[in-house]
Amino acid sequence: MRCKEIEKLLPDFVSNKLSRTETQAVREHMKTCARCREEQESLRNIFLLLDNVKNLESASAKPVNVLAGVRTRINAGRKIRTPWVSLPRLVPYATVSAAILILGFFLLRTPQPDGKEYQIFTEQEERMLLQEIDTDSFTFEELLALSQTSFEEITSNSLLDLPDDAFITASEALTPINENDALTYALATTDPEDVLESLPSEVSEKILENFEKQSPL
Amino acid sequence: MYMAYRENMTERTDEELIARCKNGDRHAFDTLVTRYQERIYWIIKRMVRNHDDAIDLTQDVFVKAYQKITSFREDSGVYTWLYRIGINMSLNHLRKRKLRQLLSFDDLSMEVPSDDQTPSQIHEKEEMRRLISNAIERLPEKQKIVFLLRYYEELPYEDISTILGTSVGGLKANYFHAAKKIEAFVRNAL
Numbered sequence: 344m345r346c347k348e349i350e351k352l353l354p355d356f357v358s359n360k361l362s363r364t365e366t367q368a369v370r371e372h373m374k375t376c377a378r379c380r381e382e383q384e385s386l387r388n389i390f391l392l393l394d395n396v397k398n399l400e401s402a403s404a405k406p407v408n409v410l411a412g413v414r415t416r417i418n419a420g421r422k423i424r425t426p427w428v429s430l431p432r433l434v435p436y437a438t439v440s441a442a443i444l445i446l447g448f449f450l451l452r453t454p455q456p457d458g459k460e461y462q463i464f465t466e467q468e469e470r471m472l473l474q475e476i477d478t479d480s481f482t483f484e485e486l487l488a489l490s491q492t493s494f495e496e497i498t499s500n501s502l503l504d505l506p507d508d509a510f511i512t513a514s515e516a517l518t519p520i521n522e523n524d525a526l527t528y529a530l531a532t533t534d535p536e537d538v539l540e541s542l543p544s545e546v547s548e549k550i551l552e553n554f555e556k557q558s559p560l
Numbered sequence: 561m562y563m564a565y566r567e568n569m570t571e572r573t574d575e576e577l578i579a580r581c582k583n584g585d586r587h588a589f590d591t592l593v594t595r596y597q598e599r600i601y602w603i604i605k606r607m608v609r610n611h612d613d614a615i616d617l618t619q620d621v622f623v624k625a626y627q628k629i630t631s632f633r634e635d636s637g638v639y640t641w642l643y644r645i646g647i648n649m650s651l652n653h654l655r656k657r658k659l660r661q662l663l664s665f666d667d668l669s670m671e672v673p674s675d676d677q678t679p680s681q682i683h684e685k686e687e688m689r690r691l692i693s694n695a696i697e698r699l700p701e702k703q704k705i706v707f708l709l710r711y712y713e714e715l716p717y718e719d720i721s722t723i724l725g726t727s728v729g730g731l732k733a734n735y736f737h738a739a740k741k742i743e744a745f746v747r748n749a750l
């Protein structure tokens with residue numbers, strides 16, 4: 344077997360979880376492969392540490408009992424909320440909405456020239472956005488993708504999806520530079536990635552910097 | 561009489577219990593909860609790193625299982641089904657938490673999911689536990705889930721494959737890379 348195949352077996356090898364033939368194959372390979380031998384050595388150490396911590400944890404773990412809680416919830420007819428949009432719409436919608444929401448939040452904190460505050464989403468819409476999504480309508484990969492939606496993705500999408508007036512306000516809020524420039528650039532292109540790229544670097548940097556400040560990630 | 565009936569239940573196989581649940585037997589369902597609550601709690605706890613949330617979500621998992629029990633197809637074990645619900649709910653929970661954080665709805669101190677802290681007794685063991693917990697937290701989500709299911713839950717790859725819908729070969733690679741990243745993180749921290 345090649346190293347690539349062997350290394351996949353190494354964690355289970357150091358935990359003694361391989362079959363006899365697999366164990367034999369790993370041993371044979373390591374006789375002649377220093378790299379896998381080293382890999383095995385460092386994995387053995389980390390699993391030793393992991394095992395220690397795991398044993399410690401299970402020794403101090405308190406018993407879990409949710410039976411009463413489950414009964415109460417079932418009896419109360421508590422429903423897990425149903426999906427609020429179908430899947431094909433949901434993924435882009437969730438991403439884009441999150442983006443707009445974030446920008447909306449941004450704008451909220453920026454008093455307008457007339458002293459009013461700008462709000463894109465109503466409170467109800469915000470609540471809906473944060474509402475539980477029925478996880479049954481997702482495959483694992485889709486859920487994973489949703490939970491990992493990157494901040495860059497959100498911010499670059501958001502610029503294009505804003506209505507014009509909101510975009511102007513956003514540019515005003517985010518940059519001291521002439522908002523018309525920013526808007527022209529944004530409208531001249533359809534690829535969200537390009538929007539950020541084609542903005543004057545001070546603008547895009549400022550935008551990203553501001554967003555980063557907002558983002559705890 | 562009642563006790564004898566209960567005791568009897570605990571010896572039933574999952575399949576028998578499921579069949580009874582589908583006929584509306586609440587005791588059979590209770591037995592399933594008792595049988596799997598610890599495992600479901602721990603996988604969720606390791607994902608969301610917060611006891612109260614984990615208890616809450618564990619309850620949600622079983623409520624959902626109860627509601628959907630008639631649509632459960634017995635081509636896979638009931639616990640793989642429960643794990644899947646638990647993982648999906650955890651991912652969903654993390655996603656919402658992230659959204660809230662992005663929007664700064666949550667207090668700043670909540671941003672980094674705080675693992676249970678015991679400030680009075682921070683000794684070496686506790687340090688180690690936290691170090692490992694942080695190392696796992698930093699894994700890419702999929703590697704993290706594979707690592708939790710394989711290392712902590714000690715599930716066979718076939719079951720993990722059923723839960724996540726990924727090939728066994730891919731899972732082994734995920735597990736190896738997760739272990740390597742944990743190793744590197746710990747080595748750099750020490």
Ligand SMILES: [Zn+2]
Nearest residue numbers: 346376378379
């Ligand atoms: Zn090798």
